[in-house]
Amino acid sequence: MKGIVAMIASGASNQVGAALGAHAFGAIGPAGVVAVRQFVAAAVLLPVARPNLRRFTWRQWWPTLLLGLVFATMNLSLYTAIDRIGLGLAVTLEFLGPLAVALAGSRTRIDLLCAVGAGAGVYVLVQPGPSSDFLGVGTGLLAAACWASYIVLNRLVGARLPGLQAPAAATSVSALLYLPVAVGLAVAGRLDGAAIGFAVGAGLLSSVIPYAADLLILRRVPTQFFGLFMSVHPVLAALAGLLLLGQVLGLGQWIGIALVVLANAGAATRRRAVVSSPALPSPPIADGPARPRC
Template sequence: MTTDFRPAGSPLLPVAALVAGMVSLQSGAALAKTLFPVVGASGVSALRVGFSALILLAVWRPWRRSLPMRDAGWILLYGVALGLMNLLFYRALLTIPLGPAVAIEFAGPLTVALSASRRLFDVAWIGLAVLGLGLLLPLGGAGALDPVGVAYALGAALAWALYILFGQRAGRAHGGQAVSLGMLTAALVIAPFGLAEAGTALFEPATLASGLVVAVMSSALPYSLEMVALRRLDRQVFGVMMSVEPAIASLAAMAILGERLGPVQWFAIACVIVASVGITARSRPRPAPGAP
Protein backbone atom coordinates (compact mmCIF):
# COMPACT_ATOMS: atom_id res chain seq x y z
CA MET A 1 0.00 0.00 0.00
CA THR A 2 1.53 3.32 -1.03
CA THR A 3 1.72 6.27 1.32
CA ASP A 4 2.12 8.79 -1.49
CA PHE A 5 -1.33 10.21 -2.05
CA ARG A 6 -0.34 13.59 -3.50
CA PRO A 7 -2.04 14.71 -6.65
CA ALA A 8 0.11 16.08 -9.44
CA GLY A 9 1.12 19.68 -8.93
CA SER A 10 3.55 21.92 -7.12
CA PRO A 11 4.30 21.06 -3.47
CA LEU A 12 4.60 24.75 -2.63
CA LEU A 13 0.90 25.17 -1.83
CA PRO A 14 0.63 22.36 0.76
CA VAL A 15 3.98 23.32 2.31
CA ALA A 16 2.88 26.95 2.56
CA ALA A 17 -0.46 25.85 4.02
CA LEU A 18 1.27 23.72 6.68
CA VAL A 19 3.71 26.47 7.67
CA ALA A 20 0.87 29.02 7.78
CA GLY A 21 -1.11 26.64 9.98
CA MET A 22 1.73 26.25 12.45
CA VAL A 23 2.34 30.01 12.54
CA SER A 24 -1.38 30.61 13.12
CA LEU A 25 -1.54 27.99 15.89
CA GLN A 26 1.45 29.29 17.82
CA SER A 27 0.57 32.96 17.25
CA GLY A 28 -2.86 32.15 18.65
CA ALA A 29 -1.23 30.57 21.70
CA ALA A 30 0.92 33.68 22.17
CA LEU A 31 -2.14 35.94 21.88
CA ALA A 32 -3.95 33.71 24.37
CA LYS A 33 -1.22 34.39 26.89
CA THR A 34 -1.96 38.13 26.69
CA LEU A 35 -5.46 37.35 28.02
CA PHE A 36 -4.16 35.66 31.18
CA PRO A 37 -4.35 38.87 33.27
CA VAL A 38 -8.02 39.23 32.31
CA VAL A 39 -9.50 35.74 32.74
CA GLY A 40 -6.58 33.54 33.77
CA ALA A 41 -5.12 30.53 32.02
CA SER A 42 -8.15 28.34 32.70
CA GLY A 43 -10.50 31.03 31.44
CA VAL A 44 -8.56 31.40 28.18
CA SER A 45 -8.53 27.63 27.74
CA ALA A 46 -12.31 27.53 28.26
CA LEU A 47 -12.83 30.26 25.66
CA ARG A 48 -10.59 28.64 23.08
CA VAL A 49 -12.02 25.16 23.38
CA GLY A 50 -15.60 26.38 23.84
CA PHE A 51 -15.59 28.45 20.66
CA SER A 52 -13.76 25.68 18.81
CA ALA A 53 -16.48 23.24 19.85
CA LEU A 54 -19.22 25.58 18.61
CA ILE A 55 -17.45 26.00 15.26
CA LEU A 56 -16.96 22.26 14.80
CA LEU A 57 -20.54 21.45 15.83
CA ALA A 58 -21.85 23.97 13.29
CA VAL A 59 -19.64 22.53 10.54
CA TRP A 60 -20.09 18.81 11.17
CA ARG A 61 -23.56 18.64 12.83
CA PRO A 62 -22.76 15.28 14.49
CA TRP A 63 -26.35 14.70 15.57
CA ARG A 64 -27.20 13.73 11.99
CA ARG A 65 -25.46 10.35 12.45
CA SER A 66 -26.17 7.61 14.93
CA LEU A 67 -23.34 6.89 17.34
CA PRO A 68 -22.68 3.31 18.51
CA MET A 69 -22.17 3.02 22.27
CA ARG A 70 -18.65 1.57 21.92
CA ASP A 71 -17.56 4.56 19.83
CA ALA A 72 -19.21 6.97 22.30
CA GLY A 73 -16.99 5.66 25.10
CA TRP A 74 -13.79 6.22 23.14
CA ILE A 75 -14.93 9.67 22.00
CA LEU A 76 -15.58 10.53 25.65
CA LEU A 77 -12.04 9.51 26.65
CA TYR A 78 -10.64 11.31 23.59
CA GLY A 79 -12.47 14.50 24.58
CA VAL A 80 -11.35 14.32 28.22
CA ALA A 81 -7.72 13.91 27.10
CA LEU A 82 -8.11 16.82 24.66
CA GLY A 83 -9.56 19.04 27.39
CA LEU A 84 -6.82 18.20 29.90
CA MET A 85 -4.15 18.72 27.24
CA ASN A 86 -5.37 22.25 26.55
CA LEU A 87 -5.95 23.14 30.20
CA LEU A 88 -2.58 21.89 31.43
CA PHE A 89 -0.71 23.49 28.52
CA TYR A 90 -2.18 26.92 29.23
CA ARG A 91 -1.46 26.49 32.94
CA ALA A 92 2.16 25.78 31.98
CA LEU A 93 2.33 29.06 30.06
CA LEU A 94 1.69 30.95 33.31
CA THR A 95 5.30 30.46 34.38
CA ILE A 96 7.36 29.19 31.42
CA PRO A 97 7.90 30.53 27.88
CA LEU A 98 5.84 29.24 24.97
CA GLY A 99 8.69 27.62 23.01
CA PRO A 100 10.02 25.40 25.82
CA ALA A 101 6.45 24.52 26.83
CA VAL A 102 5.74 23.23 23.31
CA ALA A 103 9.06 21.34 23.28
CA ILE A 104 8.27 19.62 26.58
CA GLU A 105 4.74 18.82 25.40
CA PHE A 106 6.27 17.07 22.37
CA ALA A 107 7.41 14.34 24.79
CA GLY A 108 3.87 12.94 24.50
CA PRO A 109 3.78 12.12 20.77
CA LEU A 110 7.48 11.21 20.81
CA THR A 111 6.79 8.58 23.48
CA VAL A 112 3.90 7.17 21.46
CA ALA A 113 6.05 7.00 18.33
CA LEU A 114 8.95 5.35 20.15
CA SER A 115 6.72 2.82 21.90
CA ALA A 116 5.91 1.32 18.50
CA SER A 117 9.56 1.28 17.39
CA ARG A 118 11.67 -1.87 17.38
CA ARG A 119 14.81 -0.37 15.80
CA LEU A 120 18.01 -0.26 17.81
CA PHE A 121 19.09 2.97 16.08
CA ASP A 122 16.08 4.77 17.56
CA VAL A 123 17.84 4.63 20.93
CA ALA A 124 19.95 7.53 19.60
CA TRP A 125 16.84 9.62 19.01
CA ILE A 126 15.60 8.75 22.51
CA GLY A 127 18.90 9.94 23.96
CA LEU A 128 18.75 13.19 22.00
CA ALA A 129 15.17 13.88 23.10
CA VAL A 130 16.07 13.11 26.73
CA LEU A 131 19.05 15.47 26.50
CA GLY A 132 16.86 18.28 25.20
CA LEU A 133 14.16 17.73 27.80
CA GLY A 134 16.77 17.39 30.53
CA LEU A 135 18.19 20.80 29.67
CA LEU A 136 14.71 22.31 30.06
CA LEU A 137 13.82 20.56 33.31
CA PRO A 138 14.39 22.36 36.65
CA LEU A 139 17.68 20.62 37.44
CA GLY A 140 19.66 23.75 38.22
CA GLY A 141 21.20 24.23 34.79
CA ALA A 142 21.42 27.47 32.83
CA GLY A 143 18.22 26.68 30.93
CA ALA A 144 16.23 25.50 33.94
CA LEU A 145 12.57 26.51 34.04
CA ASP A 146 9.97 26.96 36.77
CA PRO A 147 9.19 23.52 38.28
CA VAL A 148 5.44 24.10 38.46
CA GLY A 149 5.25 25.19 34.83
CA VAL A 150 7.34 22.20 33.76
CA ALA A 151 5.05 19.86 35.72
CA TYR A 152 2.01 21.28 33.90
CA ALA A 153 3.80 20.90 30.54
CA LEU A 154 4.66 17.28 31.34
CA GLY A 155 1.04 16.71 32.29
CA ALA A 156 0.03 18.18 28.93
CA ALA A 157 2.51 15.79 27.25
CA LEU A 158 0.87 12.82 28.97
CA ALA A 159 -2.58 14.08 27.95
CA TRP A 160 -1.34 14.49 24.35
CA ALA A 161 -0.15 10.86 24.32
CA LEU A 162 -3.53 9.70 25.63
CA TYR A 163 -5.26 11.97 23.11
CA ILE A 164 -3.41 10.15 20.30
CA LEU A 165 -4.19 6.69 21.65
CA PHE A 166 -7.86 7.42 22.38
CA GLY A 167 -8.17 9.35 19.12
CA GLN A 168 -7.13 6.29 17.15
CA ARG A 169 -9.99 4.38 18.76
CA ALA A 170 -12.45 7.24 18.44
CA GLY A 171 -11.55 7.52 14.77
CA ARG A 172 -13.61 4.41 14.05
CA ALA A 173 -16.59 6.74 14.08
CA HIS A 174 -17.08 9.34 11.34
CA GLY A 175 -14.10 11.73 11.55
CA GLY A 176 -16.15 14.92 11.74
CA GLN A 177 -18.49 13.40 14.30
CA ALA A 178 -15.62 12.20 16.47
CA VAL A 179 -13.70 15.48 16.48
CA SER A 180 -16.75 17.69 17.04
CA LEU A 181 -18.14 15.58 19.89
CA GLY A 182 -14.64 15.20 21.31
CA MET A 183 -14.17 18.98 21.30
CA LEU A 184 -17.58 19.41 22.97
CA THR A 185 -16.51 16.98 25.69
CA ALA A 186 -13.25 18.89 26.12
CA ALA A 187 -15.19 22.15 26.49
CA LEU A 188 -17.38 20.61 29.20
CA VAL A 189 -14.28 19.36 31.04
CA ILE A 190 -12.61 22.77 31.01
CA ALA A 191 -15.68 24.97 31.60
CA PRO A 192 -15.85 24.53 35.43
CA PHE A 193 -12.18 25.51 35.79
CA GLY A 194 -12.62 28.54 33.54
CA LEU A 195 -15.74 29.72 35.36
CA ALA A 196 -14.12 29.21 38.76
CA GLU A 197 -11.10 31.30 37.80
CA ALA A 198 -12.65 34.01 35.63
CA GLY A 199 -16.24 34.25 36.85
CA THR A 200 -18.44 36.72 34.98
CA ALA A 201 -15.39 38.33 33.33
CA LEU A 202 -15.49 35.38 30.97
CA PHE A 203 -18.64 36.79 29.35
CA GLU A 204 -17.50 40.37 28.78
CA PRO A 205 -18.03 41.24 25.08
CA ALA A 206 -14.39 42.23 24.55
CA THR A 207 -13.20 39.03 26.22
CA LEU A 208 -15.54 36.89 24.15
CA ALA A 209 -14.33 38.57 20.96
CA SER A 210 -10.71 37.96 21.90
CA GLY A 211 -11.50 34.36 22.79
CA LEU A 212 -13.12 33.84 19.39
CA VAL A 213 -9.99 35.19 17.65
CA VAL A 214 -7.81 32.83 19.71
CA ALA A 215 -10.09 29.88 18.86
CA VAL A 216 -9.98 30.63 15.13
CA MET A 217 -6.20 31.13 15.10
CA SER A 218 -5.43 28.18 17.38
CA SER A 219 -7.96 25.62 16.13
CA ALA A 220 -10.25 26.30 13.18
CA LEU A 221 -7.72 27.90 10.81
CA PRO A 222 -4.64 25.71 11.50
CA TYR A 223 -6.63 22.46 11.44
CA SER A 224 -8.16 23.47 8.10
CA LEU A 225 -4.75 24.36 6.66
CA GLU A 226 -3.28 21.10 7.95
CA MET A 227 -6.05 19.22 6.14
CA VAL A 228 -5.06 20.98 2.90
CA ALA A 229 -1.45 19.91 3.46
CA LEU A 230 -2.34 16.32 4.42
CA ARG A 231 -4.22 15.81 1.17
CA ARG A 232 -1.16 16.74 -0.90
CA LEU A 233 1.89 15.80 1.15
CA ASP A 234 3.34 12.42 1.99
CA ARG A 235 2.54 11.60 5.64
CA GLN A 236 6.23 11.29 6.45
CA VAL A 237 7.03 14.72 5.01
CA PHE A 238 4.06 16.14 6.91
CA GLY A 239 5.33 14.68 10.19
CA VAL A 240 8.88 15.91 9.66
CA MET A 241 7.68 19.44 8.94
CA MET A 242 5.44 19.44 12.01
CA SER A 243 8.52 18.70 14.12
CA VAL A 244 9.71 22.31 13.78
CA GLU A 245 6.69 23.58 15.73
CA PRO A 246 8.65 24.28 18.96
CA ALA A 247 10.92 26.65 17.01
CA ILE A 248 7.93 28.40 15.42
CA ALA A 249 6.37 28.72 18.87
CA SER A 250 9.55 30.31 20.22
CA LEU A 251 9.69 32.82 17.37
CA ALA A 252 5.99 33.67 17.74
CA ALA A 253 6.45 34.23 21.46
CA MET A 254 9.47 36.43 20.84
CA ALA A 255 7.57 38.57 18.31
CA ILE A 256 4.27 38.88 20.22
CA LEU A 257 5.24 38.49 23.89
CA GLY A 258 8.89 39.57 23.88
CA GLU A 259 9.95 36.19 25.31
CA ARG A 260 13.64 35.65 24.60
CA LEU A 261 15.35 32.34 25.21
CA GLY A 262 18.94 31.70 26.21
CA PRO A 263 21.41 29.63 24.17
CA VAL A 264 20.88 26.55 26.34
CA GLN A 265 17.11 26.68 25.84
CA TRP A 266 17.48 27.10 22.07
CA PHE A 267 19.88 24.14 22.03
CA ALA A 268 17.42 22.05 24.05
CA ILE A 269 14.59 22.87 21.64
CA ALA A 270 16.87 22.00 18.71
CA CYS A 271 17.56 18.59 20.28
CA VAL A 272 13.84 17.86 20.60
CA ILE A 273 13.22 18.97 16.99
CA VAL A 274 16.06 16.84 15.58
CA ALA A 275 14.90 13.82 17.61
CA SER A 276 11.36 14.28 16.35
CA VAL A 277 12.55 14.61 12.74
CA GLY A 278 14.71 11.51 13.09
CA ILE A 279 11.94 9.40 14.58
CA THR A 280 9.38 10.59 12.04
CA ALA A 281 11.67 10.19 9.03
CA ARG A 282 12.47 6.58 9.96
CA SER A 283 8.92 5.58 10.83
CA ARG A 284 7.00 3.16 8.65
CA PRO A 285 3.37 4.18 8.25
CA ARG A 286 1.06 1.29 9.07
CA PRO A 287 -2.12 1.13 6.99
CA ALA A 288 -5.31 1.30 8.99
CA PRO A 289 -8.54 -0.38 7.89
CA GLY A 290 -10.37 1.98 5.60
CA ALA A 291 -7.47 4.44 5.39
CA PRO A 292 -7.08 6.31 2.09
Protein backbone atom coordinates in the same frame (compact mmCIF):
# COMPACT_ATOMS: atom_id res chain seq x y z
CA MET B 1 6.34 24.34 -2.58
CA LYS B 2 2.78 25.55 -1.97
CA GLY B 3 2.27 22.71 0.50
CA ILE B 4 5.35 23.72 2.50
CA VAL B 5 4.26 27.36 2.59
CA ALA B 6 0.80 26.29 3.73
CA MET B 7 2.28 24.10 6.49
CA ILE B 8 4.42 26.97 7.75
CA ALA B 9 1.38 29.27 7.70
CA SER B 10 -0.71 26.70 9.57
CA GLY B 11 1.97 26.18 12.19
CA ALA B 12 2.51 29.92 12.59
CA SER B 13 -1.23 30.46 12.99
CA ASN B 14 -1.33 27.81 15.72
CA GLN B 15 1.49 29.39 17.72
CA VAL B 16 0.34 32.97 17.20
CA GLY B 17 -3.05 31.87 18.52
CA ALA B 18 -1.39 30.46 21.62
CA ALA B 19 0.47 33.75 22.10
CA LEU B 20 -2.79 35.68 21.80
CA GLY B 21 -4.37 33.44 24.40
CA ALA B 22 -1.47 34.19 26.75
CA HIS B 23 -2.44 37.89 26.68
CA ALA B 24 -5.72 36.96 28.39
CA PHE B 25 -4.13 34.96 31.22
CA GLY B 26 -4.00 37.97 33.52
CA ALA B 27 -7.75 38.55 33.26
CA ILE B 28 -9.31 35.10 33.00
CA GLY B 29 -6.41 32.72 33.57
CA PRO B 30 -5.40 29.70 31.47
CA ALA B 31 -8.64 27.87 32.35
CA GLY B 32 -10.74 30.77 31.08
CA VAL B 33 -8.83 30.92 27.81
CA VAL B 34 -9.22 27.18 27.33
CA ALA B 35 -12.96 27.46 28.06
CA VAL B 36 -13.49 30.09 25.36
CA ARG B 37 -11.30 28.15 22.95
CA GLN B 38 -13.39 25.00 23.48
CA PHE B 39 -16.61 26.94 22.88
CA VAL B 40 -15.22 28.35 19.62
CA ALA B 41 -14.06 24.91 18.43
CA ALA B 42 -17.43 23.32 19.28
CA ALA B 43 -19.33 26.14 17.55
CA VAL B 44 -17.38 25.42 14.36
CA LEU B 45 -17.24 21.61 14.43
CA LEU B 46 -20.81 20.80 15.48
CA PRO B 47 -22.57 22.46 12.50
CA VAL B 48 -20.05 20.90 10.12
CA ALA B 49 -20.04 17.33 11.47
CA ARG B 50 -23.61 17.20 12.86
CA PRO B 51 -22.98 14.08 15.00
CA ASN B 52 -26.13 12.12 15.82
CA LEU B 53 -25.40 11.77 19.54
CA ARG B 54 -28.62 9.86 20.23
CA ARG B 55 -27.45 6.99 18.03
CA PHE B 56 -24.04 6.64 19.64
CA THR B 57 -23.54 3.22 21.24
CA TRP B 58 -21.56 2.77 24.44
CA ARG B 59 -18.76 1.29 22.30
CA GLN B 60 -18.61 4.68 20.55
CA TRP B 61 -19.31 6.81 23.60
CA TRP B 62 -16.63 5.67 26.02
CA PRO B 63 -13.60 6.52 23.81
CA THR B 64 -15.34 9.76 22.79
CA LEU B 65 -15.78 10.75 26.45
CA LEU B 66 -12.13 9.92 27.14
CA LEU B 67 -11.07 11.95 24.12
CA GLY B 68 -13.09 14.91 25.40
CA LEU B 69 -11.38 14.59 28.80
CA VAL B 70 -8.01 14.46 27.04
CA PHE B 71 -8.85 17.64 25.08
CA ALA B 72 -9.82 19.41 28.30
CA THR B 73 -6.72 18.32 30.21
CA MET B 74 -4.27 18.79 27.34
CA ASN B 75 -5.24 22.38 26.62
CA LEU B 76 -5.33 23.40 30.28
CA SER B 77 -1.96 21.81 31.05
CA LEU B 78 -0.37 23.35 27.95
CA TYR B 79 -1.71 26.84 28.68
CA THR B 80 -0.67 26.55 32.32
CA ALA B 81 2.83 25.60 31.16
CA ILE B 82 2.88 28.54 28.74
CA ASP B 83 1.92 30.85 31.59
CA ARG B 84 4.72 29.56 33.83
CA ILE B 85 7.67 28.64 31.57
CA GLY B 86 6.92 30.36 28.27
CA LEU B 87 5.48 29.37 24.91
CA GLY B 88 8.60 27.89 23.30
CA LEU B 89 9.55 25.63 26.20
CA ALA B 90 5.97 24.50 26.83
CA VAL B 91 5.35 23.47 23.21
CA THR B 92 8.73 21.72 23.06
CA LEU B 93 7.90 19.64 26.13
CA GLU B 94 4.47 18.86 24.67
CA PHE B 95 6.13 17.41 21.57
CA LEU B 96 7.57 14.62 23.69
CA GLY B 97 4.09 13.03 23.49
CA PRO B 98 4.09 12.08 19.80
CA LEU B 99 7.79 11.24 20.10
CA ALA B 100 6.99 8.72 22.83
CA VAL B 101 4.29 7.14 20.66
CA ALA B 102 6.66 6.95 17.71
CA LEU B 103 9.34 5.25 19.81
CA ALA B 104 6.97 2.93 21.72
CA GLY B 105 8.06 -0.65 21.40
CA SER B 106 11.08 0.21 19.27
CA ARG B 107 14.38 -1.55 19.80
CA THR B 108 16.61 -0.04 17.08
CA ARG B 109 19.75 1.97 17.75
CA ILE B 110 18.42 4.93 15.77
CA ASP B 111 15.29 5.13 17.91
CA LEU B 112 17.38 4.78 21.06
CA LEU B 113 19.54 7.66 19.84
CA CYS B 114 16.39 9.75 19.25
CA ALA B 115 15.21 9.02 22.79
CA VAL B 116 18.60 9.96 24.26
CA GLY B 117 18.68 13.14 22.17
CA ALA B 118 15.22 14.14 23.35
CA GLY B 119 16.16 13.47 26.97
CA ALA B 120 19.29 15.59 26.62
CA GLY B 121 17.24 18.35 25.02
CA VAL B 122 14.74 18.37 27.88
CA TYR B 123 17.54 18.46 30.46
CA VAL B 124 19.12 21.46 28.73
CA LEU B 125 15.72 23.13 28.40
CA VAL B 126 14.56 22.90 31.99
CA GLN B 127 18.04 23.35 33.54
CA PRO B 128 17.15 21.65 36.85
CA GLY B 129 18.09 23.77 39.84
CA PRO B 130 16.71 25.69 42.82
CA SER B 131 15.04 28.26 40.55
CA SER B 132 13.40 25.75 38.20
CA ASP B 133 9.64 26.01 37.77
CA PHE B 134 8.87 22.35 38.30
CA LEU B 135 5.11 22.91 38.18
CA GLY B 136 5.46 24.51 34.74
CA VAL B 137 7.66 21.66 33.54
CA GLY B 138 5.24 19.14 35.03
CA THR B 139 2.22 20.62 33.26
CA GLY B 140 4.19 20.66 30.01
CA LEU B 141 4.93 16.96 30.42
CA LEU B 142 1.26 16.35 31.29
CA ALA B 143 0.35 18.01 27.98
CA ALA B 144 2.79 15.61 26.29
CA ALA B 145 1.11 12.61 27.92
CA CYS B 146 -2.27 13.93 26.81
CA TRP B 147 -1.07 14.33 23.23
CA ALA B 148 0.16 10.73 23.23
CA SER B 149 -3.25 9.66 24.56
CA TYR B 150 -4.93 11.77 21.89
CA ILE B 151 -3.06 9.92 19.13
CA VAL B 152 -4.10 6.51 20.45
CA LEU B 153 -7.71 7.49 21.21
CA ASN B 154 -8.14 9.35 17.93
CA ARG B 155 -7.31 6.22 15.96
CA LEU B 156 -9.72 4.17 18.07
CA VAL B 157 -12.59 6.65 17.83
CA GLY B 158 -11.91 7.30 14.16
CA ALA B 159 -12.43 3.60 13.45
CA ARG B 160 -15.81 3.65 15.21
CA LEU B 161 -17.26 6.98 14.06
CA PRO B 162 -17.24 8.35 10.51
CA GLY B 163 -15.86 11.71 9.39
CA LEU B 164 -15.67 14.54 11.89
CA GLN B 165 -18.26 13.14 14.29
CA ALA B 166 -15.65 12.00 16.82
CA PRO B 167 -13.75 15.29 17.23
CA ALA B 168 -17.02 17.26 17.17
CA ALA B 169 -18.56 15.14 19.92
CA ALA B 170 -15.33 15.10 21.97
CA THR B 171 -14.97 18.87 21.68
CA SER B 172 -18.55 19.28 22.88
CA VAL B 173 -17.77 17.12 25.92
CA SER B 174 -14.72 19.26 26.65
CA ALA B 175 -16.74 22.46 26.25
CA LEU B 176 -19.35 21.19 28.72
CA LEU B 177 -16.59 20.43 31.23
CA TYR B 178 -15.46 24.06 31.02
CA LEU B 179 -18.95 25.54 31.29
CA PRO B 180 -18.63 25.97 35.11
CA VAL B 181 -15.37 27.87 34.55
CA ALA B 182 -17.09 30.31 32.21
CA VAL B 183 -20.03 30.74 34.59
CA GLY B 184 -17.68 31.38 37.51
CA LEU B 185 -15.74 34.02 35.56
CA ALA B 186 -18.97 35.69 34.46
CA VAL B 187 -20.29 35.83 38.04
CA ALA B 188 -16.97 37.29 39.19
CA GLY B 189 -17.17 39.93 36.45
CA ARG B 190 -13.86 38.90 34.90
CA LEU B 191 -15.10 38.31 31.34
CA ASP B 192 -14.08 41.68 29.92
CA GLY B 193 -14.11 42.37 26.19
CA ALA B 194 -10.36 42.37 25.63
CA ALA B 195 -9.83 39.03 27.37
CA ILE B 196 -12.66 37.40 25.43
CA GLY B 197 -11.28 38.86 22.19
CA PHE B 198 -7.83 37.37 22.84
CA ALA B 199 -9.35 34.01 23.80
CA VAL B 200 -11.60 33.92 20.73
CA GLY B 201 -8.57 34.81 18.60
CA ALA B 202 -6.74 31.88 20.16
CA GLY B 203 -9.63 29.59 19.28
CA LEU B 204 -9.76 30.78 15.67
CA LEU B 205 -6.00 30.82 15.05
CA SER B 206 -5.14 27.66 17.00
CA SER B 207 -8.17 25.53 16.13
CA VAL B 208 -10.29 26.67 13.19
CA ILE B 209 -7.72 28.06 10.73
CA PRO B 210 -5.06 25.33 11.20
CA TYR B 211 -7.70 22.60 11.00
CA ALA B 212 -9.07 23.91 7.69
CA ALA B 213 -5.55 24.49 6.36
CA ASP B 214 -4.40 20.99 7.27
CA LEU B 215 -7.31 19.46 5.36
CA LEU B 216 -6.07 21.26 2.23
CA ILE B 217 -2.39 20.56 2.97
CA LEU B 218 -2.93 16.80 3.23
CA ARG B 219 -4.27 16.87 -0.35
CA ARG B 220 -0.91 18.20 -1.54
CA VAL B 221 1.72 16.49 0.63
CA PRO B 222 2.15 12.91 1.91
CA THR B 223 1.01 12.29 5.46
CA GLN B 224 4.51 11.08 6.41
CA PHE B 225 6.07 14.37 5.28
CA PHE B 226 3.33 16.27 7.08
CA GLY B 227 4.16 14.43 10.29
CA LEU B 228 7.87 15.12 9.82
CA PHE B 229 7.24 18.82 9.23
CA MET B 230 5.31 19.02 12.52
CA SER B 231 8.71 19.04 14.23
CA VAL B 232 9.10 22.71 13.30
CA HIS B 233 6.35 23.72 15.75
CA PRO B 234 8.63 24.19 18.80
CA VAL B 235 10.77 26.60 16.75
CA LEU B 236 7.69 28.51 15.60
CA ALA B 237 6.46 28.60 19.18
CA ALA B 238 9.77 30.02 20.41
CA LEU B 239 9.67 32.70 17.70
CA ALA B 240 6.05 33.58 18.52
CA GLY B 241 6.96 33.83 22.19
CA LEU B 242 9.87 36.12 21.36
CA LEU B 243 8.03 38.41 18.96
CA LEU B 244 4.58 38.57 20.59
CA LEU B 245 5.28 37.95 24.28
CA GLY B 246 8.84 39.18 24.67
CA GLN B 247 10.00 35.78 25.95
CA VAL B 248 13.72 35.73 25.22
CA LEU B 249 15.42 32.32 25.26
CA GLY B 250 19.05 31.74 26.08
CA LEU B 251 21.49 29.88 23.86
CA GLY B 252 21.17 26.74 25.97
CA GLN B 253 17.40 26.73 25.62
CA TRP B 254 17.65 27.08 21.84
CA ILE B 255 20.05 24.13 21.85
CA GLY B 256 17.55 22.14 23.91
CA ILE B 257 14.75 22.96 21.47
CA ALA B 258 17.00 21.94 18.56
CA LEU B 259 17.75 18.58 20.20
CA VAL B 260 14.05 17.82 20.75
CA VAL B 261 13.21 18.90 17.18
CA LEU B 262 15.95 16.67 15.76
CA ALA B 263 14.76 13.76 17.89
CA ASN B 264 11.19 14.19 16.61
CA ALA B 265 12.39 14.52 13.03
CA GLY B 266 14.55 11.42 13.39
CA ALA B 267 11.69 9.40 14.85
CA ALA B 268 9.33 10.57 12.08
CA THR B 269 11.90 9.68 9.41
CA ARG B 270 12.42 6.28 10.95
CA ARG B 271 8.65 5.70 11.08
CA ARG B 272 8.37 6.60 7.41
CA ALA B 273 11.12 4.12 6.54
CA VAL B 274 9.34 1.37 8.50
CA VAL B 275 6.04 2.09 6.72
CA SER B 276 7.77 2.02 3.33
CA SER B 277 9.39 -1.37 3.99
CA PRO B 278 7.09 -4.39 3.33
CA ALA B 279 9.37 -6.62 5.42
CA LEU B 280 8.77 -4.73 8.65
CA PRO B 281 5.63 -4.54 10.78
CA SER B 282 3.68 -1.29 10.97
CA PRO B 283 4.49 0.97 13.92
CA PRO B 284 1.82 2.07 16.42
CA ILE B 285 1.11 5.23 14.40
CA ALA B 286 1.71 4.77 10.69
CA ASP B 287 0.99 8.34 9.68
CA GLY B 288 2.48 11.50 11.10
CA PRO B 289 0.57 12.54 14.23
CA ALA B 290 -1.94 15.26 13.46
CA ARG B 291 -1.82 18.27 15.70
CA PRO B 292 -4.86 18.24 18.03
CA ARG B 293 -6.76 21.44 17.21
CA CYS B 294 -9.57 21.29 19.73
